[in-house]
Amino acid sequence: MLLCLAAALAADPIAAPAPAAPAAPDAPPVSRASLPSPISVPGAPYPEEALAAGQEASVLLEVAVTSTGEVSGAAVVESAGPEFDAGALAALRAARFTPGTDAAGEPVATVILYRYRYTLARVAKVSVQGRVLLADDSAVAGVALKIVGATGETRFATTSETGEFRFADLADGAWTLVLESPPLATVTTPLTVTAGTVTLAELRTRIEAPERGGVPGEVVVVEGRAISSEVSERTLSADEIAFLPGTNGDVVKAVQNLPGVARPPLGTGNLIIRGTAPEDSAAFLDGSRIPVVFHFGGLTTVINGGLLDEVSFVPGNASARYGRFLGGMVELGTRDEAPEGQHGTVQIDLYQATLFAESAIAPDAGLTLSLRRSYADAVLVPIFAAIPDFDIQAPRFFDIQARGQARVGATRVETMLTLSDDTFALIGEEDGAVQIGLSTNFWRGRLSALTELNGGWTNELRFSTGYDAQEFRFDVTGTARETNTAFSVREELALPVADGRRVGWRIGLDVDSGPQAFLYDVPAFGAKEEGEAFRFAPAAYVESTVQVGPVRLIPGLRVDGLLLDSDYANVAVDPRFSGRWAATETTAVRVGVGRYSQFPTIRQLLPDGDGNPDLHPASALQTSVGIDQELLGLLRIEATGFYNDLSDLVVGREDRISFFTGPPLGGPQDIDPYANDGTGRVYGGELLVRLDAPTTLALASLTVSKSTRVKRPGGDEVLFPYDQPVVLSVLGSQKLPRDWRIGARVRFGSGNPYTPVTNRVYDMGSRSFIPLYADSASDRLPDFFSLDVRVDKRWVRSWGEFSLYLDVQNATNAQNVEVQSWSYDYRTADPVTGLPIFPTFGLEAKW
């Protein structure tokens, strides 16, 4: 039964006229009906602009209270402005009441009116307020804090969903603020409380579960897990990153704005990290390698950002936990904790739609589901219709993630299924056969358990299985295909440095195995190649963390092996070291040096695939030195110098068709057999400057580097095809009143090297021109420039929030050259330009 009452209530309950109870014939008409009374109503944060302006306000809300006193819903009846409304709604949704009763005195569900008041007098009573953040500025919600006075008086508070907390009515004098909530690192901060003022404190902590990076500070955490514990000023939030222009709201794409990342060719989402090829870097999902990070064209990450707790970008000197790559890495980390309550998101824009839903099914247990489907094919049909004789199938992509989580005692158990599929095809109009087709898909299933053991140790056990395939079809009969079935296990014991413990450990096994196959049968591109093998790639690693005062030393060792059936066996031993010295509270110096090995592909190894079974792993000796500096509490500056020495690179057979990730360099090819003859070096500097003001985010990243290769001993040192000496990205996002937000990003990058054509020879046999090239990589494409802008508007409603955005990439329609091609006779350059002006309009609803 729902009893509807109307009452204007202030912060203190005001009795309303009781409803008339039905009269009983044999008894006096005594009604026991009552209204709900508030037990606890959390304080809403006072809007900063209103506080500064001395503005008071009140919000009238309609609040549904269950028969157990919980709030099942709230809606604004009389608004005081979006920020006031949002705060009041959040406060009432978290409030507790005594249940209302009917005339018989039985608890019943009720709907009441509640006026939430923002008064300056109440604010003035607040003594200490602040936020709890991880080092990447993501908020820590629901964590308990205590503050202890000089007399031993102790008060408690819990952080809100935005990580905010406050203590009111504290006596003047010294207090100690304590965050002590495992697995978060304990933080203790002395404070002084003075009457009439509010002491601000921002606690920065970290999760003491296994760290994922190598060099502290080298790990640029975009969202989520942190690496340091300190009290600092207000800094970047993950929410703000999601609004960065040019990213279309994709959190992972924010990585592309960071130093160390070169601009990918042709607008693809490939990550070109510190002068290495995309295939030399790795992407992981919770420690399990995944073949791609982005869907076609780099538009969207293959994992819904709503599932992610962190995106760690490690441009170099990664932890011994990771291996089998020469360059950098990106780790997508999903949230450890099960969802609370029920939440959902619907996103729709010009080329894709996403549904995300999560629900708690029991305490510490929940389910999450995400579905995404593109309809870029429909949008692009008019463009592709210009191509005669073909129908277009796709391009389209979809991805699905389903996840279940539960806590069983000291163990967090999780299972997750991830599926991603991208398809594109040109279909012949006459015969219906695929003329050109490209598809990439993978799925992963995972079962994992993270157990807290005695003595601060944790044990992480993950089983993962899946299948990857990429296929290229050409000219009806031509097919190129690579497939990989993965069975992998990671078992890791970790003991973090914490609570006076100065030595931590990470010890693990990382086993990857499964059948792998390739087929290259495209007559137009050369002879057929085919091969398959069972891959068994075990690895073991150990890493210690030693904290000596302000100095943290992390030596590590990783040993990787690879066995292919009985044809191939090899081992790589990679010692690594990193360190960090917190010179002052605002200055830190970091250093890293280590070896990173990457095994040849099975196509390069198998004799029946024209491979060379004598190949051994290529390796990179990565070194880096950096300094982090905070200035005035608003500016954060990170500067890093690096030098990577590459050796034993596999070279040869450049005439073979392959799934390349960027435009070919052009020029003469190395068609000799595969050999470990290649060497290279990459060196440069990176600078990140970040301004975090209350309503403004500004970020500038600069990378200056050079990447060269020598294919064969005694050969010339030539520029690497992805070498971009200067990459500059400057972006800003400004929050405006009434929930508007605007942002812009400017990107500049050196053009990629290419090999120019100097003249040509006409071959009478093939009736075609054969180009004559200048020295390899002796010229560059024009510099790249792009201006991206974004406008967001949000509305908060009783059921949740709703937002619209316009994201315009390449707003000036700059004609950036991505590939240098030539006319059929090589007389004139015929450059291929990249993305034209690309506006995207979308909407999002959250509840």
Next chain:
Amino acid sequence: MVVLLLTACGGANDETLLDELRVLSMLPQAPEIAPGETTTIDVRIVDPDAVGYRALVWTCTRLGEDCLEDEEGRSPALATVADGRAAVPVTASMALAAVASDSPLPLVSVWALACAADACPLLDDVERGDTIDADVWADPTDWMSDLPIEGTSLALASVQVSTRSADTRHANPTITVSPEAPSVKPGGSVEVEVTITGELGSEARVWGYATAGGFERPSDRPNARLEARLDWIAPDAAGSADGFLLLVDDEGGGALWEGPLTAE
């Protein structure tokens, strides 16, 4: 990959338009010769803008870094070109008897270089009778990069050498074209049918070229009746053009038809 392929799909048949100085064809009158025998290479050079040019044709039977012809002593001379045509004798060295087999091998390379005005200093050297280093003839791609791309045309053809008896050697086919003088309204297209007589190698194509307008497709494979068809698309303005239909097979055989194409 897809982006590159899609970009390759556009602007198809510019290559049928002859709009610069070019060595268009080099057809040996006998596509397969025995060691010690000589054949004549018919070189066809087009100069649609009438810039004027000189041409040099030479042979090279590669011996590692050098040419066999240099060991036997030679002095390449400028080819005599009249109306874009040159007939240059090519001899297969007797030394090839040691390596030639029953299967024809493209052992003798024939190079032709056409240069406008003063574009190629090498031609001045040859004209003066200067001594030229032997490696210049062995691999002209080494120095071709130093020449301007406009006003120069370097082409490469091969002559098959074998010890097969004369009656079993591959011979050139002949072609006839219908209509003999294709004509169409400006901007229109006309089908040109090529009929082939003689034997072809296992692969053959007929290529179309014109000094105005262009062919819809650059080439066509002959059908079982040894017929091929190409459509000439006339320019928008009335006038005549030089048309060329060139049959080439994979054993060095070929035939060239040339005639007027008229838009009226």
